[in-house]
Amino acid sequence: MSEDKSKISELSRRGFIKVGATAVTAASMPMFFVKDAWAAKDFRNNPGNAGSVKFGFNVPQTGAYADEGADELRAYKLAVKHINGEGDGGMLNTMKPLSLKGNGILGKKVEYVTGDTQTKSDAARASAKRMIEKDGVVMITGGSSSGVAVAVQGLCQEMGVIFMAGLTHSNDTTGKDKRRYGFRHFFNAYMSGAALGPVLQKEMGTERKAYHLTADYTWGWTQEESIKNTTEALGWQTTAAVRTPVGAGDFSQYITPVLNSGADVLILNHYGKDMINSLTQAVQFGLRDKQVNGKNFEIIVPLFSRLMAQGAGDNIKGILGTTNWHWSLQDEGSKAFVKSFGQEYGFPPSQAAQTTYVQALLYANAVESAGSFYPPEVIKQLEGFKFDGAGNGPTEYRADDHQCFKDVLVVRGNEAPSSQFDILKVEQIVPRSQVEYDAKIFGGELGPYEV
Amino acid sequence: MDAILLQILNGLDKGGAYALIALGLTLVFGTLGVVNFAHGALFMLGAFCAVTVQKILTISMKVKDESITFFDAYKEQPYLEIWFGDFGTAIIDWSVPISILLAMPIMLLIGLAMERGLIRHFYKRSHAEQILVTFGLAIVLQEIVKSFFGANPIPSPAPGIVSGSAPIGVLLGLGESVVYPWWRMIYLLFSGAVIFAVFAFLQFTTFGMVVRAGMHDRETVGLLGIDVEHRFTIVFGIAAVVAGLAGVMYAPILPPDYHMGMDFLVLSFVVVVVGGMGSLGGAVAAGFLLGILQSFASMNEVKAIIPGIDQIIIYLVAVIIILVRPRGLMGRKGVMED
Structure with a gap:
């Protein structure tokens, strides 16, 4: 009996030595055998052992979309607070799955620098380049235009820095111009068409003649194409599709031909100031009173x-x-974000604020999950990432084109607003399944992980 | 036929705005010799007079929406409506025409302050320096407006009675589908009246005669013991009022934003160059001409032949006119040719 005991004891001692030796060997092995391996591999703006990392918020601070840019910036600042464990945590309390712990990213405090896109592609690229080269940012995010998003995304691919797009709705951003280093949470023109189709059919029938006025740049073109595809599938005819210069101001010369065109629907593929002007002027021309x-x-x-x-x-x-x-959505993620944002700034966040806030959290979470800031590893975490609790229901970052798929809202200008923020009324939350499509239809190549 | 009629009206309407801005630009250039890049900002400030009057008239009692707890959401009811009922509503409805009364003295003061405070110090400097300082001033004015009103356009509707369209097709026997917004027709008449008033002022008053004489030969008029500089300062004020009125009346057509002046300024400079530097008649004629050409170039039939022509027509015409008539349509010899 005692012999047996000593034998067991001897084996245990040997076992302990073996395990200990293995552990010491493993610990002394090169870093790439462990989770945080890529921390050792050099890449652009590798934060290394620094106690903080910088995000680059590239938003329109001047120009027509400056108010939207200001709202994006507010959301980013809130996201940074929450990532660093300050404030009430916002969507960190609702987003699932979540690796973030509220202590920064991988223990590093998040800081930020800002740039002004001016809603001009060249200015946006210059400002992104400055933030990457001079400020050493690990990620660029923001913007309020597809032209800007496509331009900055291309630059980020070249420079090996991840770009989390802001408000960009062109199919091209995650279609023919998609990039491995670019990710879009915002929905796109195809999804708008797919979501609107059934509502248009129900409200306006299948025998309609549509006249398009379209902003003459990437976003306008893809929206016109997507909406045309949708309405023509319903049986509608397209009477004309007229391109208008961005920032035309006075659209009267484009609206008067609508009067005698035989069309009974005007589709304004305009955004921002163009939309405000063309809609205001179309109403002045009595189009809404016409039969x-x-x-x-x-x-x-x-x-x-x-x-x-x-x-x-x-x-x-x-x-x-x-x-x-x-902001009126009642899911837990939206409520948490509206609460944080509303208490911080005194008014509700815009859709631009929501998408940029979520983008910042998604990037931070992907780094935390990857255990590294090494972009290819972060990209792999984002590709195919499924999450919930960030508004818009269960969402997926599709690996094939880096487009987020989630519910889309059909809205209507509110006839009887109850407050100054109650301008749009949510008519329908269109489920994600209705707006999904095959990534191949828009072509494009993501490009390499390693640059 | 009806399409052509509507495009002529569109062109005249647009041309009216171009002509009013270009008229002021030419007045300032002809009298003071200054290329004023801040002139578009005066147009914008005029539009914001309309916005300001509307904001003042709609100062409201706020009733909090208790169902919203994360921020302050409230429904507003203007005090004017609470105090005066339908009469208060009517005053708010007419805020744009009312703001003309406010815009005239304010724009005059702004014009005088601009000339006395900054621009007069640059009379003897080069045109390049004048352009730089006035361009800088335009940016400063824009940013001031943006800091108060934000970057988004602000709706400034026309009075309800003229917010719809006039059935001009029925009146002219062209059918019911030919309509044109009442406010645009008012704008057209208004711009014509202002242009006429400026010309009449210059043509039929002693003050105007001195100004015209000063535009031709400032030195001689000065030698006659007339304080030309004083009169030219007033001319700058008048130019500011004209640009401001153009802006006020344009507010219902184009919801004002801080950048609207810059959008019009570039086109108005083209108008001045096409009309001929220093020529008041040329500025007005070129304004209407380019407005109409721009409208016709936007017709689908024209765009089908030359795609994108609507975006370049003004510059194309400017190039051709400068090549054929280097001084512009009605330019005077010796102006900006030193």
């Missing part, structure tokens, strides 16, 4: 923004469109 082909003339604004819609005043009332998110 054509025995039907009430209708105006549709496929992409709505509450922040920008205020400029159109009463003209927005009753107009149908889509939006990515709205």
Whole structure:
């Protein structure tokens, strides 16, 4: 018996030595055998052992979208607070799965620098480049235009820094111009069309003649194409699709041909100031009071923004469109974000604020999950990432094109607003399954992980 | 036929705005010799007079929406409506025409302050320096407006009675579908009246005669013992009032934003150059001409032949006119040719 005991004891001692030796060997092995291996591999703006990392917030601080840019910046500052464990935590309390612990990213405090895109591609690229080269940011995010998003995304791919797009709705951003280093949480023109289709059919029938006025740049073109595909599938005819210069101001020369075109629907593929002006002027020309082909003339604004819609005043009332998110949503993620944002700033966040806030959290979470800031590893964490609790229901970052798939909102200009923020009324939350599509239809190549 | 009529009206309307801004630019250039890049900002400030009057008239009692707890959401009811009922509503409805009364003295003061406070110090400097300082001033004015009103356009509707469209097709026997907004027709008449008033002022008053004489030969008028500089300062004020009124009346057509002046300024400079530097008649004629050409170039039939022509027509015409007539349509010899 005693012999047996000593034998067991001897084996245990040997075992202990073996385990200890293995552990010491493993600990002394090169870093790439362990989780945080890539921390040792050098890459652009590797934070190394620094106690903090910097994000680059590239938003329009001047120009027509400056108010939207200011709201994005507010959301980013809130996101940084929450990531660093300050404030009430916002969506960190609702987002699942979540690796973030409220102590920064991988224990590093998040700081930020800002740049002004001016809603111009060249200015946006220059400002992103400055933040990457001079400020050493690990990630660029923001923007309020597809032209800017595509331009900055291309630069970020070249420079090996991840770009988390802000408000960009063109199909091209995650279609023909998609990039491995670019990710879009915001919805796109295809989804707007797919979400609007059934509502248009129900409200306006299948025998309509549509006239498009389209902003003459990447976003306008893809929205026109997507909405045309949707309406023509319903049986509608497209009477004309006219391109208008961005920032035209006075659209009267484009609106008067609508009067005699035989069309009974005007689709305004305009955003921001162009949308405000074209809608205001279309109403002045009496289009909403017209009867054509025995039907009430209708105006549709496929992409709505509450922040920008205020400029159109009463003209927005009753107009149908889509939006990515709205502060009145009652899911836990939206409520948590609206509460944090509202208490911080005294008013509700815009859809631009929500998408940028979520983008900042998603990047931070991906780094935390990867255990490294090494971009290829972070990209792999984001690709195919499924999450919930960030508004818009269960969401997936599709690996094939880096487009987020989630619920889309069909909204209508509120006829009887109860407050100054109650401009849009959510008509329908269109489920994600209705707006999904095959990534191949828009072509494009993501490009390499290693640059 | 009806399409052409509507595009002519569009062109005249747009041309009216161009002509009013270009008229002021030319007045300032012809009298003071200053290329005023801040002139577009005066147009914008005029529009914001309308916004300000509307904001003042709609100062409201706020009733908090208790269902919203995370921030202050409230429904507003203007005090004017509470105090005066329908009469208060009517005053608010007419805020844009009312703001003309406010805009005239304010724009005059702004113009005088701008000239006395800054621009007069640059009379003897080069045109390049004048352009730089006035451009800088325009940016400062824009940013001041942006800090108060934000970057988004602000709706400034026309009075309800003229917010719809006039059935001009029915009146002219062209059918019901030919309509044109009442406010745009008012704007057209208004711009015509202001242009006429400025010309009449210059043509039929002693003050105007001195100004015209000063535009031709400042030195000789000065030698006659007339204080030309004083009169030119007033001309700057008048130019500011004209630009401001153009802005006020344009507010219902184009919801004002801080950048609207810059959008019009570039086109108005093209108008001045096409009309001929220093020529008041040229500025007005070129304003209407380019407005109409821009409207016709936007017709689908024209765009089908030359795609994108609507975006370049003004510059194309400017290039051709400068090549054929280097001084512009009605330019005077010796102006900006030193």
